Amino acid sequence: MNSTLVETAVVTLPPGHPGEGDPIYIARRSALSSLVASVDELGATLPEVRYTEEETEVWRAVLDRLSNLHEIHAASAYLQGFRRLGMSPSRPPVPGSLAQRLKEQTGFGLVLTDGLLDARVFLSHLGERRQPCTVYLRHGSRPDYTPEPDLVHEAVGHAPMLTDPEAARLNEVIGHAAARASARQLQALLRLYWFTLEFGLVEERSGLRAYGAGLLSSFGELPHAFSDAVDRRPFKLEEVIEQDYAHDRMQDVLFVAPGLGMVLGEVQVWLRSREYEAL
Numbered sequence: 251m252n253s254t255l256v257e258t259a260v261v262t263l264p265p266g267h268p269g270e271g272d273p274i275y276i277a278r279r280s281a282l283s284s285l286v287a288s289v290d291e292l293g294a295t296l297p298e299v300r301y302t303e304e305e306t307e308v309w310r311a312v313l314d315r316l317s318n319l320h321e322i323h324a325a326s327a328y329l330q331g332f333r334r335l336g337m338s339p340s341r342p343p344v345p346g347s348l349a350q351r352l353k354e355q356t357g358f359g360l361v362l363t364d365g366l367l368d369a370r371v372f373l374s375h376l377g378e379r380r381q382p383c384t385v386y387l388r389h390g391s392r393p394d395y396t397p398e399p400d401l402v403h404e405a406v407g408h409a410p411m412l413t414d415p416e417a418a419r420l421n422e423v424i425g426h427a428a429a430r431a432s433a434r435q436l437q438a439l440l441r442l443y444w445f446t447l448e449f450g451l452v453e454e455r456s457g458l459r460a461y462g463a464g465l466l467s468s469f470g471e472l473p474h475a476f477s478d479a480v481d482r483r484p485f486k487l488e489e490v491i492e493q494d495y496a497h498d499r500m501q502d503v504l505f506v507a508p509g510l511g512m513v514l515g516e517v518q519v520w521l522r523s524r525e526y527e528a529l
Contacts, residue, residue: 259283268389268398275389278302281303282386296346296362299385304517311393312402313339323472325452325479327417327486327510331355331410343405352381355399357415358421362459365398369428369440376425379418394470397498407463411447416510419463420517421447427521434466434529446513449461451475451482451506458482458506474500482506487516488525 261279269275285297290511301309317339320329333349337343349360360383361375367382375382383404388396396403411417424447449471450462458476465472474480479500483489485507493503507513520526 255313263288264397268392268395272389278305279386283364286364286385289362296349296360298346299344301342301387304390305387308387308390308393309342309402310340311390312388312469313406313465315394316467316472317359319469323460323476325411325459326454326456327414328410328459328461328466331413334413335409337405337410342387342401345383345401348405348409349383352409354410356415356418358412358418360404370431371438373425373428373436373439373443376421377410377427377429378425379422381412381421394468398454403463403467406466407467408447410466411461411463413479413508416514417447420510420514421508423514423517423521432529435526438529440527441493441495442487442517444495445493445505446507449475449495449501449504450513451504452510453506453508461510464501471500475504485513 259280261276261283263270263279268354269279282299285299287299315520320332324332334355335343345360345362352358352360358379358381361380363382363384365384367375372382381404382399384399384401386440388400388402412421414428415458424439428436429439431439446462448462449462450460451465452459452461460472460475467476475482479502481503483503483505485505490505493505495503
């Protein structure tokens, strides 16, 4: 990490966070927070992040569990994207290099963030073809769990699918609508985003596959999504936008689309419809 970086504030972790009470982890998170804050304009060159051996071990621990699951359950577009981005199971990607490779694929970029964003702000970035991306990793005591988005979720979950033109366009369309949505429209868009780009399933010739980032970045959620504990329903947009969800537990309802092109087409028609305008 840049040796000239000056720490400006101490990150406060919420009660129950796996890193709570770990001064080394908190100091590292605080330094990375300052690094993110130093990028003060959109489109700026992203700073180098040199990940520690402890952080690299967390990355490896997660990828060791996910790699085989991806081969069994991940959508073909995801597997192709993972390879296109040159992602390694043995070391975390440098955000700047990842952003450049992503830009070359579909024109999507990254914008560094320091944790959860306001929902409208998050989606609005997508509307400008920018994926919000944290730079810290989850605490080493719980590689299976993070109460907040981390580099594993962003790089392993979101980035590979953003190399797919239809997935990239779906992110952009939902995000662009969110920037000017009413409160009720925004709620519908958030549910749509959740059940597609975060927790979506798709039917392929080879069978049922996952394309949502929340599934593909979690070695707990991914096999759970294909188990009998989940109610997998055909994708019907009018049902998706009425379905509530919880972000702090395993999902019990998921929607299966026949293809991302179909989802994209239906969303574009819906956003021009009287039904959407009436929300």
